[in-house]
Amino acid sequence: MQLHHVLIDTFDAKGLVYKISELFFRHNLNIQSNSEYVDREHNKFFMRSEIAGEINPKLLHEELQLLLGEKANIRIFSPLKKRIVLLVTKESHCLGDILIRYEAGELNAQILGVISNYETLKPLVDKFDIPFIHIGHENLSREAHESAIISAIQKMGEVDYIVLAKYMRILTSVFVETFPEKILNIHHSFLPAFVGANPYKQAFERGVKIIGATAHFVNNHLDEGPIITQNIINVDHSYSWKEMQHSGRDVEKIVLSSALKLVIENRVFVHANKTVIL
């Protein structure tokens, strides 16, 4: 049985759980799983329900909106596959991890294409019968290059998420604003440590004993978007920065794939530049 997911965030008020659960009960919808969280600081209420039963999404949305008021943010997701696009540069570990999961049917997603500023990863992508689109950045302004990428994405039809799987170029605000809350990035450090270029070299020079990786939504401020998942590995003095980078790949790919799984499962709310994960 496939489930619909209902995600609600709104200002907190007495009786919200009661009102919402009453509406589901009245419609004879069975709540398979339910999670709520109240952010006391901002007085915000978050709720995610997995519901079984026949629903008319449009009607249910209208009723919930009527019940909770105009300010409530209500999202109802069908079990359809998410449509995603991957952006990469030259490194294959994150891309490869996603491709192997994809091939195994682990991801409730359809990969529409992989776009890269280099041709390095074309042979890998070709193995999986996924369109590989090379859009070189040489001799192009940043704007022109991004504009070509945006066009390529838009030709693919509706896109749910754009995954930067080690895409090593900084995006302009134009790009980011074209796909708000739809861009996932893996940053190869434990943010907010080592913002910016070559975090492993920075980590090496600082002599840290732990390195990390951070998956986050991209907003206009470089490496400052809402964090979805983080993880770490231990290193010691014997690691060169190249070895840190090499070891870091294992944590990067697991962190990015975990974040991708969370967004595909409709578990992530964004609020006040943070994520609430239910």
Place this chain on the structure above:
Amino acid sequence: MQLHHVLIDTFDAKGLVYKISELFFRHNLNIQSNSEYVDREHNKFFMRSEIAGEINPKLLHEELQLLLGEKANIRIFSPLKKRIVLLVTKESHCLGDILIRYEAGELNAQILGVISNYETLKPLVDKFDIPFIHIGHENLSREAHESAIISAIQKMGEVDYIVLAKYMRILTSVFVETFPEKILNIHHSFLPAFVGANPYKQAFERGVKIIGATAHFVNNHLDEGPIITQNIINVDHSYSWKEMQHSGRDVEKIVLSSALKLVIENRVFVHANKTVIL
């Protein structure tokens, strides 16, 4: 503002969240925090609510029981301090960790006394003005020794939890049945690996690369009670078993104190020899 905690577990049925939240709403109780979990395998529903407002616990209990039926297990906890007793042998790390937290006011608990089969830790306990009761096991049968401990505990009045903070003797079923679901133990391994005596020596001999600790409720089957928390540390070939034991102390004390915090905060349900933690 201090909160009451309501814990409910019962067979799952459509509309439980609605019914319970409606009752809270009707009584003008504000739900500060709410968590539910449904165990689909056993069709069991678990709910923990933190509620603010004036309540008559006895009356609320009756109303909930009426609403949910006789089979529902309903517990309502006031913000009162938990009354706990510690059992120890000779090692001070778990005891010490609890005492330092206690002294700092971190635990919503009153330590009624520390009981030990040795006098080793009396000087430490005395520093904190907590009764230390030495009940040696020499020349006593296991039954007679435990009987003396049970008497000593019962003289302390009502007891919420008995914490085995590295108490190195196996308890008989008589003892365990006297305090059902009230006894917490720290087992110095990653259960179910290395059940029984000297797990560090067992771990050393097996050549493991990770050692762990497990806090669990004690039932009649040695080291087989419901697990509350576990954690691990990395070791390598250079560790002797004494060094594993020494390093293991850090994880033991944190795991036991974390489990103690969970039970003090009324977050732990026991079901089918497992815990549900909300």
Place this chain on the structure above:
Amino acid sequence: MQLHHVLIDTFDAKGLVYKISELFFRHNLNIQSNSEYVDREHNKFFMRSEIAGEINPKLLHEELQLLLGEKANIRIFSPLKKRIVLLVTKESHCLGDILIRYEAGELNAQILGVISNYETLKPLVDKFDIPFIHIGHENLSREAHESAIISAIQKMGEVDYIVLAKYMRILTSVFVETFPEKILNIHHSFLPAFVGANPYKQAFERGVKIIGATAHFVNNHLDEGPIITQNIINVDHSYSWKEMQHSGRDVEKIVLSSALKLVIENRVFVHANKTVIL
């Protein structure tokens, strides 16, 4: 500059480091990296050196043997690629992780072939232009099936390591003894917890809060060979055993690939059914 690796294990004696380093010094060999470990319990000395310079491996071996006596175990490895064979059944995560690393040139290894008792993973292996050999076990005795696999392996010429990348059949002692200390396995639990079949189901039923994976050499006793690497992830009451299995895959693949890297880099000694890793 490519390095030779010299691995020595022998009974400990005063002056071993001096004698060995003197010999290297006399031959004008530069020690790029040196690690020693003494197991006091067994009075055993382990040393791994990475040396730069022109060497005659045969001659160096003879001189070291002469210096250290007949009982010393001396291994000298050239920078040649290790020749490996993978055995798999139906799950792709460990295989896929190795293939992606292989494709990226991360492994100093040549994959001679992938053998499976099912055809499930043939399409994945075919993408990477590696021979896939299907040897079904149906209608064959265990011995006959293994005999066919042994033949297939032996046709591939010299083999350094056989990697069981989720090969879900138990090997007989005949197979194990054919390739002593050459077979790596990934066990999907934190050994020695949950030896045997379906460890995730066992873990689920025990209600553990942490699950793990163990890479080990295979010897005649099921799941009891020397442990190379282990790692864990946290789980909670909300995981079904299928979800534990699913989440466990991430740790399985990283643990197996890490162990494979260690053996490829000639870092692993086996002694007293444990590993020493330098």
Place this chain on the structure above:
Amino acid sequence: MQLHHVLIDTFDAKGLVYKISELFFRHNLNIQSNSEYVDREHNKFFMRSEIAGEINPKLLHEELQLLLGEKANIRIFSPLKKRIVLLVTKESHCLGDILIRYEAGELNAQILGVISNYETLKPLVDKFDIPFIHIGHENLSREAHESAIISAIQKMGEVDYIVLAKYMRILTSVFVETFPEKILNIHHSFLPAFVGANPYKQAFERGVKIIGATAHFVNNHLDEGPIITQNIINVDHSYSWKEMQHSGRDVEKIVLSSALKLVIENRVFVHANKTVIL
């Protein structure tokens, strides 16, 4: 049998291990444990040996210096207890953890005294019969306050390490330069993230999913001294910054005590603002 520790760091050269081990061999000293590391980037050699046997430290030092040249940094440590002073403010978790270990005889150290700018922790320190010295900072310039602390420390005689066990004031360069490479600090974040005041609040506002703690030597640049140990715990959206702070205490105390153990065991080299730990 108690061991002497010999720590050597110098520029790397061919034959160092040979020369040093030859000298030990010639003096009939048994190397119980030996570790070397070469930092290729700076061409620096580090070696730590635990040696058994009768030694004349002064003479051995001279011979090693003669052998290795003037630029070699040679330290020979007897098994004597380290003499340490603790500085604290109001929080007891790090102090308490050290006191419990101290009471259990775990630390090869003598605590000469605890100095604080508040009287809050006097009752705790008094329990352990350790001098507590209150030096309030009110109505004093930073310089005058520190000057009083320096005087108090100097009255205690020779001091090996000064441990800032949650001492919440920033030290001036005068203080730091008075005790070079002798001051250990616990910073309540995963440095270099969240340098400065109230890192938990910063972490909360950034919405991180992991918080950490860092033990480091103090130098003139706030929170930028050489890192000794780091560790982390997972948090999620449901943590307020106070809860992050509370949970962070467990990792802070373990990290600080681990770093203290490393320096007490003479395992830490400082070089290029990093540590090498052997």
